[in-house]
Amino acid sequence: MPAPPAITLTGGPLSFETLVRIGSGAAVPRADEDALARVRRARAVIDRAIEAGEPVYGATTGVGAMKDVTWSQDALDTFSAGLVRAHHFGTGAPFPLSTVRNAITIRINTALTGRVGCSTELVAAYVALLEHDVVPVVRRTGSIGCADIGLMGQIGAMLTGVGEAIWREKRLPAAVALEQAGLSPIRLMPRDSLAAISVNAIGHAAAAEATRAAAHTMRIMLATGLATAGALGASRAPWKAVAHVGTEREATVGAWLYENARGWDWPHATHVQDPLSLRMMAQVFGTLFQSLLVCAEKVLAATGRTDDNPVVIDGEVLTSGGSLPLDVTLFMETLQVALCHAARNSFNRCVLLGNGVRRDLPVNLVVPGTIATGFGPVIKLAGELFTRILSMSNPVSAQPLVVAGGLEDEAAFLPLVNERVDRQVRALRRMAALEGLLAAQAMDILGDGPRGVAGFVYDLVRRHAAFYDVDRPLSAEVEAIEGDLASENVLGELISLAPLPELDDLFALRPIR
Numbered sequence: 456m457p458a459p460p461a462i463t464l465t466g467g468p469l470s471f472e473t474l475v476r477i478g479s480g481a482a483v484p485r486a487d488e489d490a491l492a493r494v495r496r497a498r499a500v501i502d503r504a505i506e507a508g509e510p511v512y513g514a515t516t517g518v519g520a521m522k523d524v525t526w527s528q529d530a531l532d533t534f535s536a537g538l539v540r541a542h543h544f545g546t547g548a549p550f551p552l553s554t555v556r557n558a559i560t561i562r563i564n565t566a567l568t569g570r571v572g573c574s575t576e577l578v579a580a581y582v583a584l585l586e587h588d589v590v591p592v593v594r595r596t597g598s599i600g601c602a603d604i605g606l607m608g609q610i611g612a613m614l615t616g617v618g619e620a621i622w623r624e625k626r627l628p629a630a631v632a633l634e635q636a637g638l639s640p641i642r643l644m645p646r647d648s649l650a651a652i653s654v655n656a657i658g659h660a661a662a663a664e665a666t667r668a669a670a671h672t673m674r675i676m677l678a679t680g681l682a683t684a685g686a687l688g689a690s691r692a693p694w695k696a697v698a699h700v701g702t703e704r705e706a707t708v709g710a711w712l713y714e715n716a717r718g719w720d721w722p723h724a725t726h727v728q729d730p731l732s733l734r735m736m737a738q739v740f741g742t743l744f745q746s747l748l749v750c751a752e753k754v755l756a757a758t759g760r761t762d763d764n765p766v767v768i769d770g771e772v773l774t775s776g777g778s779l780p781l782d783v784t785l786f787m788e789t790l791q792v793a794l795c796h797a798a799r800n801s802f803n804r805c806v807l808l809g810n811g812v813r814r815d816l817p818v819n820l821v822v823p824g825t826i827a828t829g830f831g832p833v834i835k836l837a838g839e840l841f842t843r844i845l846s847m848s849n850p851v852s853a854q855p856l857v858v859a860g861g862l863e864d865e866a867a868f869l870p871l872v873n874e875r876v877d878r879q880v881r882a883l884r885r886m887a888a889l890e891g892l893l894a895a896q897a898m899d900i901l902g903d904g905p906r907g908v909a910g911f912v913y914d915l916v917r918r919h920a921a922f923y924d925v926d927r928p929l930s931a932e933v934e935a936i937e938g939d940l941a942s943e944n945v946l947g948e949l950i951s952l953a954p955l956p957e958l959d960d961l962f963a964l965r966p967i968r
Contacts, residue, residue, distance in 0.1 A: 493569025
């Protein structure tokens with residue numbers, strides 16, 4: 456089997472396409488030679504400081520509350536091996552392999568800035584893991600978001616032959632996985648051990664994946680929202696107006712809605728103005744669009760920024776406060792609120808569909824003359840999903856926490872925020888599936904012939920759910936539609952039909968071959 460192609464890392468910010476390729480295993484990283492020269496120069500500064508007997512935090516001293524404990528030369532190997540193992544304390548379900556691959560990639564890339572002081576041997580060890588696709592098992596609960604020590608420690612310990620790894624789809628003890636892949640445990644040199652654990656690479660990798668998933672879901676929700684607008688006979692006028700009175704992102708979304716409504720002349724149910732959930736779709740999704748772009752900017756910048764402590768600057772070893780990922784966290788929390796607004800917008804449209812009345816639709820979308828309860832009960836699912844999404848938006852980054860003898864009294868909880876965004880996105884996909892199902896039922900009752908994006912949504916729904924004229928269970932149908940909407944291939948078809956280049960290209964939403 457041919458080796459996957461290599462992507463050269465230079466220490467500059469990464470792209471979503473790079474992260475998608477490496478995260479999926481379709482490519483592996485390679486360290487740029489000029490960047491490796493920077494690593495060597497920074498390492499020489501660390502070596503000189505150690506040889507001169509200067510205390511170097513986490514290399515010749517303990518960490519945290521033990522910062523004033525100094526180790527002898529004879530104790531450094533034992534301390535370095537023990538440090539990563541002591542920080543293997545993550546628990547719970549493991550991260551996806553893509554997140555772990557990307558965390559390793561980010562750690563390689565930020566080391567290549569030449570600010571870390573780690574050895575080139577550590578960089579090479581990380582590269583070798585990805586070249587041989589030996590992926591450490593990283594349990595996801597264990598970081599307060601001020602250096603992912605309990606998460607990155609699981610990767611660092613695995614390099615020494617301790618912990619677990621996935622190799623050829625098997626979960627194995629680390630030493631076994633390394634041996635079967637033709638690799639050996641490494642000896643961590645002074646400074647390498649702390650460099651292996653005291654960074655936010657997992658948090659930033661997970662933030663990138665959560666943000667990209669949110670962009671995927673926004674594209675899907677725009678499509679199901681447009682289908683509902685047609686089924687309810689919404690006016691297109693607000694989408695035309697927003698190009699002149701809205702923000703730049705609102706105008707972009709309004710133009711997308713207006714353009715992709717062409718080809719299906721649905722009759723207007725209201726001649727003056729529509730309910731706000733229809734009239735303000737461009738404003739809701741335009742703001743979500745802007746939130747996604749800002750998050751993307753912050754996350755990608757973090758992939759090329761050293762967040763270690765200490766750092767090497769101008770030939771000196773300096774203590775640093777860079778391990779607090781507060782900028783990324785705050786914008787991810789803003790994204791959480793924006794996702795709530797998208798959820799409320801969708802929920803309100805689901806209620807409009809279920810209520811009937813517009814375009815003379817029947818209540819609960821029950822065909823006249825049919826003895827059925829119809830879609831009334833399932834609207835409660837939409838309400839539960841919206842409330843679930845809302846409940847996960849309360850900010851946690853300012854939660855007070857003091858550890859390590861009072862030395863460590865700041866945190867951001869980025870991994871937890873990422874997890875909550877991911878859970879919000881999953882609930883939004885289910886809400887989009889439900890909205891699409893309701894819209895398809897309304898279209899069939901009215902005898903509509905949806906085309907373009909609305910037709911795309913209609914056809915996808917009808918692959919999994921027939922027209923509703925007899926009461927039946929809906930659970931499996933909603934989940935099947937949701938699964939299709941989450942598919943990269945389905946998203947690729949939607950993008951081909953109705954591109955939104957600024958979002959599609961930045962987040963690498965098209966299927967990558």
